Amino acid sequence: MKILLVGATGTIGREVQRRLSNEHDVTTVGHKDGDYQVDLDNKASIQRLFDEAGHVDAVISTAGMAAFGPLTELRDEQFELGWHNKLMGQINLLRVGQRFINDGGVVLLTSGMLANEPIPGSVSVSAVNGALNSFVKAASIELGDKVRINAVSPIFVKETMEMMGMDSSAGMSAADTAIAYQAALDGDMTGEVIDVRDYA
Ligand SMILES: NC(=O)c1ccc[n+]([C@@H]2O[C@H](COP(=O)([O-])OP(=O)(O)OC[C@H]3O[C@@H](n4cnc5c(N)ncnc54)[C@H](OP(=O)(O)O)[C@@H]3O)[C@@H](O)[C@H]2O)c1
Numbered sequence: 001m002k003i004l005l006v007g008a009t010g011t012i013g014r015e016v017q018r019r020l021s022n023e024h025d026v027t028t029v030g031h032k033d034g035d036y037q038v039d040l041d042n043k044a045s046i047q048r049l050f051d052e053a054g055h056v057d058a059v060i061s062t063a064g065m066a067a068f069g070p071l072t073e074l075r076d077e078q079f080e081l082g083w084h085n086k087l088m089g090q091i092n093l094l095r096v097g098q099r100f101i102n103d104g105g106v107v108l109l110t111s112g113m114l115a116n117e118p119i120p121g122s123v124s125v126s127a128v129n130g131a132l133n134s135f136v137k138a139a140s141i142e143l144g145d146k147v148r149i150n151a152v153s154p155i156f157v158k159e160t161m162e163m164m165g166m167d168s169s170a171g172m173s174a175a176d177t178a179i180a181y182q183a184a185l186d187g188d189m190t191g192e193v194i195d196v197r198d199y200a
Contacts, residue, residue, distance in 0.1 A: 040089025
C-alpha cells in the first residue's frame, strides 16, 4: 500500500513508520521534517501536500496539537489550537484528501483516551478527542465501502511521560501503540474508535 503518514516524525509516528515500512511504501510527513511538510492548521497547506504527494491507498495521521490547562484558565487561543490543529486539521486530511485516496482506501486519525477518561486539565483535549471519535463514526456512514475511516485512541505514551518527568509505569510504549495502527490498517473495521489497549 502507498501510505501518507502525517506526523511521521513524532513519538508515535516514528514507531508507526518503523512498523509499517517493511510491508508498505510509507511517505513521511511532518511539520518541519519528513519527505513532505504540512501545517494542519492551514487547509491550503493540506491541499498542497496532496497535490504534491498524489494518490495514495491510506492516510494515517499521528499528528494534532491541543492545549492542556484548567477550565478556568485556558484562553480562547488555547482552545482554538485544538479546534484548528488537532480537530479540523485531521478532518481536513479526509475532506481534502478524499479525491486522492484510492477506492478501498483507509484513513486513520488519532484521538486519545482523554475523550472518555478525562483528568483535571484535559477539558480542551477531551473535547477535541471526543469530537474526532464522533466524526469518524458519522463519516464512515457516508463513505461506505469507498474509504474506511477509524480513530486510533492512544493512552499516555511512556516516552512522552518520561519526557515530561512523569512516572511512566501506567503508560504504553510508542512501539506498542503502533500495533493498533497496523491492526486498524489491516482490519476491515470502519467508523470505529480503536483503543490501543485492545491490541498491545
Ligand atoms: N504522546 C502521548 O502520550 C499521546 C497520548 C494520547 C494521544 N496522543 C495523540 O497522538 C498524536 C501524536 O502524539 P505524539 O506525542 O506522537 O506527538 P509529537 O511527538 O509531538 O509529534 C507531533 C508530530 O506532528 C507534527 N506536527 C506538529 N505540528 C504540526 C502541524 N501544525 N501540522 C502538521 N504536523 C504537525 C510533528 O512534525 P515535526 O516533527 O516536523 O515538527 C510531529 O511529526 C497527537 O494527536 C496526540 O494528541 C498522544
